[in-house]
Amino acid sequence: MDGVVVARTLHILAVVIWIGGVSMATTVVIAAIRRGDLGSDRLKAFQTIERRFVWQARAAVILVGLTGLYMTAELDLWDRFRMAEFWWMHAMVCLWLLFVFILFVAEPFILHRRFHRWATTAPDVAFAWLHRVHWILLALALITVFGAAAGSHGWLLF
Numbered sequence: 590m591d592g593v594v595v596a597r598t599l600h601i602l603a604v605v606i607w608i609g610g611v612s613m614a615t616t617v618v619i620a621a622i623r624r625g626d627l628g629s630d631r632l633k634a635f636q637t638i639e640r641r642f643v644w645q646a647r648a649a650v651i652l653v654g655l656t657g658l659y660m661t662a663e664l665d666l667w668d669r670f671r672m673a674e675f676w677w678m679h680a681m682v683c684l685w686l687l688f689v690f691i692l693f694v695a696e697p698f699i700l701h702r703r704f705h706r707w708a709t710t711a712p713d714v715a716f717a718w719l720h721r722v723h724w725i726l727l728a729l730a731l732i733t734v735f736g737a738a739a740g741s742h743g744w745l746l747f
């Protein structure tokens with residue numbers, strides 16, 4: 590079995606789990622929490638769901654990074670980072686770095702405590718902000734997936 594085929598399959602599988610979770614959180618979970626559909630304690634509802642998903646997201650992000658780097662090295666694709674038509678390669682790496690920062694640095698060391706305090710004192714504003722940030726991350730992720738799926742099969746868009 591070709592190692593690149595295995596890496597590509599795992600890459601896509603992990604992207605599906607990770608970005609699918611972001612989509613579900615944004616369009617369903619946080620929207621329901623904001624409306625109070627999951628109980629009046631919105632912070633508890635959010636943390637119950639987030640606590641379980643965050644580890645899936647962390648594992649998926651690691652797998653996406655390792656398989657992505659493996660494919661780049663095996664196929665010797667480094668030159669693409671000097672060409673604008675491969676903007677989706679830059680987008681994949683930038684999005685990945687952004688999520689590594691959020692999941693491994695910002696969330697455990699900064700956001701966890703700050704958001705807890707904010708959501709306790711001003712829940713409406715805190716959850717509106719959280720929702721907006723998720724929409725932005727989801728939009729960036731969807732553009733990246735679209736560009737990468739199209740670009741890696743020859744449709745360069747620009």
Ligand code: HEM
Binds near residue numbers: 597653654730733740
């Ligand atoms: C360190 C980060 C990443 C690296 C180095 C990387 C690298 C790669 C490489 C080398 C390919 C194969 C390109 C080709 O065959 O021409 C690929 C495909 C792909 N990547 Fe990434 N990637 C990374 C992160 C991401 C992220 C964050 C996403 C999505 C949000 C993503 C989504 C995809 C998709 C959808 C494909 C197309 C698979 C296909 O249709 O065959 N990647 N990636």
